[in-house]
Amino acid sequence: MTIGIFDSGMGGLTVLATAQQMMPGENFIYYGDTAYAPYGIQSIEYILERSRFICDLLLEKGVDAIVIACNTATSAAVKILRKEYTIPIIGMEPAIKPAIEKNNGLGIIVMATPLTLKEEKYRNLVNQVMTSQKIYEVPAPDIVTLVESGMAHTFEMEETIKKYFKEIPMESIESIVLGCTHFLFIKNLLKALYPHVELIDGNEGTINQLKRKIRDHQKKMGFSEKGKIEILNSAGEKMILQSEKLLKEYILEYGN
Numbered sequence: 001m002t003i004g005i006f007d008s009g010m011g012g013l014t015v016l017a018t019a020q021q022m023m024p025g026e027n028f029i030y031y032g033d034t035a036y037a038p039y040g041i042q043s044i045e046y047i048l049e050r051s052r053f054i055c056d057l058l059l060e061k062g063v064d065a066i067v068i069a070c071n072t073a074t075s076a077a078v079k080i081l082r083k084e085y086t087i088p089i090i091g092m093e094p095a096i097k098p099a100i101e102k103n104n105g106l107g108i109i110v111m112a113t114p115l116t117l118k119e120e121k122y123r124n125l126v127n128q129v130m131t132s133q134k135i136y137e138v139p140a141p142d143i144v145t146l147v148e149s150g151m152a153h154t155f156e157m158e159e160t161i162k163k164y165f166k167e168i169p170m171e172s173i174e175s176i177v178l179g180c181t182h183f184l185f186i187k188n189l190l191k192a193l194y195p196h197v198e199l200i201d202g203n204e205g206t207i208n209q210l211k212r213k214i215r216d217h218q219k220k221m222g223f224s225e226k227g228k229i230e231i232l233n234s235a236g237e238k239m240i241l242q243s244e245k246l247l248k249e250y251i252l253e254y255g256n
Helices: 013-022 044-060 071-084 096-102 114-118 120-128 141-148 155-165 181-193 203-221 237-254
Strands: 002-007 027-032 065-068 107-112 135-139 173-178 198-201 229-233
Touching (some): 013 027, 013 203, 013 237, 027 044, 027 237, 044 065, 044 071, 065 071, 065 203, 096 120, 096 198, 107 114, 114 120, 114 135, 141 155, 141 181, 155 181, 181 198, 181 237
Parallel strands (some): 002 027, 027 229, 107 135, 107 173
């Protein structure tokens, strides 16, 4: 089986790493849309157009399912894409429910792109899990830009994080929901700055949903001994090589 995964850039490589760990017998094709990023400040129409283009490309390459490894693209396009394509399409969403289920009465930060935080999908998710705990919503597009620029482990990234959190009483925060796949590249930095805070992301839950969706199909097709990975990027060969390097570094750092 071949699974297509796409994101506005390199953030979805974290989802690819999780998918490879949890589904080692499958083949993966990853598409990063770096040349048209960032998605988080674009219109819904723009994101839907790019998402359709990428889905068509992945289908031409023979994928059996597609993971939208981008909270922003999920918010903007997943409902429409599921109506237009016959294969399973799995989206991402901020892991607010797990954060609330684990919560012991302190505050929760939800970091995401501006579009994710204002979209109906996110608001509905929040309404489903109404809680007495304080939720601080932090739109953080600059972190996406820094990760895409290879600056995840820099002083500038540290200062950017502090800037976003400066108005939040961090001593009263229990968890940070990483509502954008790019933010997983700075987990260790966040943990160093705020060691008492738990970091929660939706990658594992997304891949579990993928496995449920394709379970019957898997039984029919069986598993290969070891899956292959192909990485594509709209910005060309240089960005493909950079993505391959970043994926290896992420796996080494976080153990996926």
